[in-house]
Amino acid sequence: MELKRALCLADAQAIVAAARAKAVENGWNVVIAVLDEGGHLMLLERADNTQIGSITVAQEKARTAFLFRRSTKVMEETVVGGRTVMLNLPGNTPIEGGLPLFSAGQLVGAIGVSGVQSFQDGMVAAAGAEVVGQLIPQA
16 A cells, blocks of 8 residues: 655645745745645745635645646646647736645645746745655655
């Protein structure tokens, strides 16, 4: 029987801390959202002076990454490449800044970031996602 992997609160806090460090290093005010293995909001952090609208956008980027098991950058590039029908997919927010979180090939959650330019949001999300392999024990 394969071990079911899941994020605990300490994992989500470590993911947010790594993402926040990247944002602070660059002077970016962002919202960081982490979803659990069921796609539900587990932790949300809004830096001081980050626009309120980014709260929803960060969650929707994370949700898109979770639902489609891929980076929202991939979805954005598909739309930019001409497949505008992708804009009609339920649950799709095709703007860079959302990443699925995997451990040993299992989807364990997602991270979404909003507040600066989308490529910068993506850099912050990537910093958070990088720590997942260190947090959840590998089989």
